[in-house]
Amino acid sequence: MKRISTNIKVLRDLRKISQENLSFQLDITRARLGAYEEGRNEPPIELMIKIADYFHVSVDALVRADLRKTDPDALMKIGKNRVLFPILVDKDNNDCVEVVTIRASAGYLNGYADPDYIEKLPMMNLPFKVTGKHRTFPIQGDSMPPLKTGSFVVGKYMESLDGIKNGNTYILVTKDEGIVYKRIYRGNNLSILELHSDNKTYSPYQIKAKDVLEVWEFVCCLNTSDKKEEEISMESVMHMLKSMKVEIESIRKS
Secondary structure, three states, X not given: OHHHHHHHHHHHHHHOXXXXXXXXXXXXXXXXXXXXXXXXXXXXXXXXXXXXXXXXXXXXXXXXXXXXXXOHHHHOXXXXXXXXXXXXXXXXXXXXXXXXXXXXXXXXXXXOOOHHHHHOOOEXXXXXXXXXXXXXXXXXXXXXXOOOEOEEEEEEEEOOHHHOOOOOEEEEEEOOOEEEEEEEEOOOOOOEEXXXXXXXXXXXXXXXXXXXXXXXXXXXXXXXXXXXXXXXXXXXXXXHHHHHHHHHHHHHHO
16 A cells, blocks of 8 residues: 555645654554555554544545645645545646546446546536536436436535535435435435435435435536437537537627
């Protein structure tokens, strides 16, 4: 686990804390911490959790991510239990948005927290300025008209379910269903979410809040549903984005 050794040192340097101080905080010897940072030994899971909690990153980020590629300012704002989301930019320093293609969506439930999986997703820029972490997801089915299979929705990452507003639409990643796009309601029982489809032939249903792995707030949609599935590609999505940019510029000028 070479990334763990590198990441411990990266986190320690960002916090500007000495090996002696950190080893004291973790209740281990300095020599033992040095062995972890040099890759001569691997910390047990109990200590990994302790290190992750101390630096306020997820264990998954500590084990899998390359924290050297992450904006230090963004890194230190990551809350406890949050999966690490490096902010990627293009050559013009514009935020990039990952696109979960129809093919990639099949493996998203296993790969959503795997930096290697995320790094292989295609990237795009939106025709308007975005702040925060955004990702694009494919729509399957006809439960949320006018969107249907072939459309994409762009979502902004939410750190918790507390920001959900009743009646708004969100992309959820759940343990049992994978990626779903629904209108969400929360009642007095905050441990339950009620998911509604805009197509009334589909009945509302409930899921447990603890089963939600990610929640993304709806930002905009890219409707490619007039194309056959085999015609849907990054080129067609990018063509649509260019059209959106023209429309947005026309609205601004008027």
